[in-house]
Amino acid sequence: MTNKTSNQMWGGRFAAGPDAIMEAINASIGFDKRLAAQDITGSRAHAAMLAAQGIITATDAEAIREGLLTVLSEIETGTFPFSVALEDIHMNVEARLKDIVGEAAGRLHTARSRNDQVAVDFRLWVRDQADAAIEGLCALMQALLTQAEAGADWVMPGFTHLQTAQPVTWGHHMMAYVEMFSRDMSRFQDARKRMNESPLGAAALAGTSFPIDRHMTAKALGFDRPMANSLDAVADRDFALEFLAASTICAMHLSRFAEELVIWSSAQFRFVALSDRFSTGSSIMPQKKNPDAAELIRAKIGRIMGAMVGLFTVMKGLPLAYSKDMQEDKEQVFDATDSLMLALAAMTGMVSDMTANRASLEKAAASGFSTATDLADWLVRELGLPFREAHHVTGSLVAMAEGKDCDLPDLTLADMQSVHAGIRADVFDVLGVHNSVASRTSFGGTAPDQVRAQVAHWKAKLA
Numbered sequence: 001m002t003n004k005t006s007n008q009m010w011g012g013r014f015a016a017g018p019d020a021i022m023e024a025i026n027a028s029i030g031f032d033k034r035l036a037a038q039d040i041t042g043s044r045a046h047a048a049m050l051a052a053q054g055i056i057t058a059t060d061a062e063a064i065r066e067g068l069l070t071v072l073s074e075i076e077t078g079t080f081p082f083s084v085a086l087e088d089i090h091m092n093v094e095a096r097l098k099d100i101v102g103e104a105a106g107r108l109h110t111a112r113s114r115n116d117q118v119a120v121d122f123r124l125w126v127r128d129q130a131d132a133a134i135e136g137l138c139a140l141m142q143a144l145l146t147q148a149e150a151g152a153d154w155v156m157p158g159f160t161h162l163q164t165a166q167p168v169t170w171g172h173h174m175m176a177y178v179e180m181f182s183r184d185m186s187r188f189q190d191a192r193k194r195m196n197e198s199p200l201g202a203a204a205l206a207g208t209s210f211p212i213d214r215h216m217t218a219k220a221l222g223f224d225r226p227m228a229n230s231l232d233a234v235a236d237r238d239f240a241l242e243f244l245a246a247s248t249i250c251a252m253h254l255s256r257f258a259e260e261l262v263i264w265s266s267a268q269f270r271f272v273a274l275s276d277r278f279s280t281g282s283s284i285m286p287q288k289k290n291p292d293a294a295e296l297i298r299a300k301i302g303r304i305m306g307a308m309v310g311l312f313t314v315m316k317g318l319p320l321a322y323s324k325d326m327q328e329d330k331e332q333v334f335d336a337t338d339s340l341m342l343a344l345a346a347m348t349g350m351v352s353d354m355t356a357n358r359a360s361l362e363k364a365a366a367s368g369f370s371t372a373t374d375l376a377d378w379l380v381r382e383l384g385l386p387f388r389e390a391h392h393v394t395g396s397l398v399a400m401a402e403g404k405d406c407d408l409p410d411l412t413l414a415d416m417q418s419v420h421a422g423i424r425a426d427v428f429d430v431l432g433v434h435n436s437v438a439s440r441t442s443f444g445g446t447a448p449d450q451v452r453a454q455v456a457h458w459k460a461k462l463a
Contacts, residue, residue, distance in 0.1 A: 026324075029082055031331050032089045036075045038124040039089050040068045042117065042200060045220040047108055049213050055111065060104040067101035068093075089121070090114050111210035112203055115234040115322045119199035122330065124221065126243050129337045130192040133247070136344035137185040138462055141178050143351040145462075148174035149455045153448035155433045156271065156361035157370055164368030167433040170356055171451035178458055180253045187246040195239030198223035202233035205321035235321040237311065240333050244308035247340045251301035254343050258298040261350065265291050270360040275353035278346065293346045300339045307336035365433045369398050369408055374430040374439070383422045393420045 044065055051061035071093055074080040086092045091114075098105035151170030158168035198218035201208065207230040214226035227233040264271035278293040310332045314325050372394050379390035396419045401408050404415075409431040416423040429435060441447045444454075 023084060026087060027084045028088045028327050028330070029084055029086065029092055031334060032118075033075075033082060033092070034334060035089050035118075035121040035125055035330075036093070037072065038121040038128075039093055039117070040072045041124065042120045042217075042221065043093070043108060044068055045217045046112060046200060048220065049216045050107070050110055052216065053211050053213055055210055055212070056104075056107045060107050063101040063104040064097065064108050067097045067105065070100055071096050088114070088118075090117050111208045111212050112200065113205075113234075115204050116199050116202040119202070119234050119236070120221070122237075122333075123195055123199065123239055126239055126333065127192060127195055127222075129341075130188045130195070130243060130246075132341060133188045133250070133344070134185055134192075136341060136348070137181050137188070137250070140344060140348040140351065141181050141185075141458065142462060143348050144174045144178050144181070145455055145458055147171075147351060147354075147356070148178070148451060151356055151358070152451040152455065153434075153437075154356065154358050154361055155365040155437055157364045157368065158446070164364075164370050166373050167365045167370050167436045168446040169437050169448060169451055170358075170361060171448065171455070172437075172446040175451060175454050175458075177253070177257055178454075181250070182458075184246065184250040184253060187249065188243075191239070191242040191246055193224075194242065196222075196224045197227045198225070199227050199233035199236070201226060202230035205231055205234050231321045235318070237315055237326065237329050240329055241308070241311055241315070244304070244311060244333065244336055247336055248301065248305045248308050251304040251340060251343060254347055255298045255301045257347065258294040261294040261354070262291050262298070265289075265294075269364070270357050271364070272357060273355045274350060275355075277353060278350045293350055297343045297346055300343045303339045304336040307332035362433070366409075367407060369401065370433060371408060371431045371436050372398055374436045375408060375427065378427055378430045379420070379423075382424070382427075383420075 047056070047061045047064040047068075050056040051058050071080065074096070080092075080096065082092055083095070086095055094105060094108065097108065148171040151174070154170040155167050156170050156173065157164045158166045158173075198214065198221055200217045200221070201212050201214035218224070218226045227236070261272065261274065263269055265274050274289070274291055274294070276289075279289045279291055311329055314328045318325055375397065376387065376390040376394040379385045379393055380387050383390075385393070397408060397411065397416060400415060400419065401411055404411070409428060413423070413425055413427075416427065430439070437446050438448065441450060444450065
C-alpha cells in the first residue's frame, strides 16, 4: 500500500501520516489539564521535600515554588499555552516552568516519575470529588429533612408494586430517602479513608535511590500515610473504581426518587408541584409542565454506571505496574463526576422548591382499601382470630366494598357482621388513615412521632 493511499485512509485530520495518529492517541492534555491544580500542589510538596533532604538547593526549591505559582495563575486566568505535542499536564507544566525559572525546573523531576506523579494527581482530584459528593449529599438530606418536618403528620398512600398498600406519612417517605442518601454519604466517606494514602515517591515502579522522605510529602498533601508498596502505588486505581461504584449507587437512588417525582407531578397524581425553575413547557401544548430536570436525573445513572463498567474493563487485564491503558481512566471519571454533581445539585433544588399537595395526598391515602391491614390487625388483636383467618375475613370485606363501589369505612356495621358476626362498631376507629399512621409506633415506623424523632436525630447528626 502506498503512503498516499494510507493517508487517504487516515483522512484529512491525520493527513500528516502515522506521526499525527500517534500524537493524537498518545496525548492526554485535552482532558488531564483538569488535574492542573493537583499536579502543581504535588510538585510543590515534592520540591519542598527535595530541598529538606538536601537533594536540591533551597534556592532552586524557592525558584520552583514561585514558578509553579506563576504557572497556576496562568492556568486559572486562561493564558497558559497548552501544547498537544507535550502530551500531558505534567510535561506542559514542566516545560512552562523551565521557561519561567530556567535550569532549576529540570531538578523538579528528581526522584519521581510520571507514573507516581499522575497517580498522586488523580488521587488528589478524586479525593476532592469525594468531599464534594459528601457536601452535596449533606445539602440534599437537609432539604429532605425540611420537607419531612413540615409533613410529619400528612398522610399519603404507601405503595408496593405501585399499588396502594398502607397509609404512610409524607414525612416518613421523605425520611426513607434521607436514610438512602446517608448510606451513599457513608460510602464516599469510607472510600475517602481508603484512598487517603500517597503514591508519591514510588517513582516509576521500584522506588528511588535518592534519600527522599515520603512521609513528609504525604503529610504535606493531607494523606494519612505513604502507600507501602511502590508497585501497588503506581498500579492502583481502586480509589477511582470505589468512587465510581459509590457514585453509581447514589445515582441509582437519585434515579428512583426522580421517577417518583415524575409520577407524583403528573395530572393523574398531583401529589407535588415542581417549581418553574426545574420544569419546562411544551413547544406545542400550552398546558404542559414537564419535569425535565427529574427525567434527566433519572437518565444520568446510564453515564455514571457506564463509566464504572468502562474503568473496570480497562483495569481487569493489566499486569503490574503501569500500562498506557491507564490513561483511559480519567475521562470516564471526569464525566461521571460531572454528571453526579449536577444531578445532586438539581435534585436538591427540586426538593427545596417542590410543594406537596396535602389534600391530594390525603385523598389518595384514603382510597384503594389502604386500611385493610389495619382491619386484619384489629381482628387479630380484638377478636383473637389467627392472622390467616383475619386476612381471609378482610379479603371478603374488601370484595364486598368493591362490589358496592365504596371503600372499607363506607361499609355498614351490618355489612361487616354479615362476614364475621363478632365485628363491633369500634372497628371503624382503625379504618381512618390518620388513626392508621398514628398506630405505627414501632421504631422506624410511619407514626408522626417516630418521623419527628428521626428528623431530630438527623438534624443533629448533620449539624
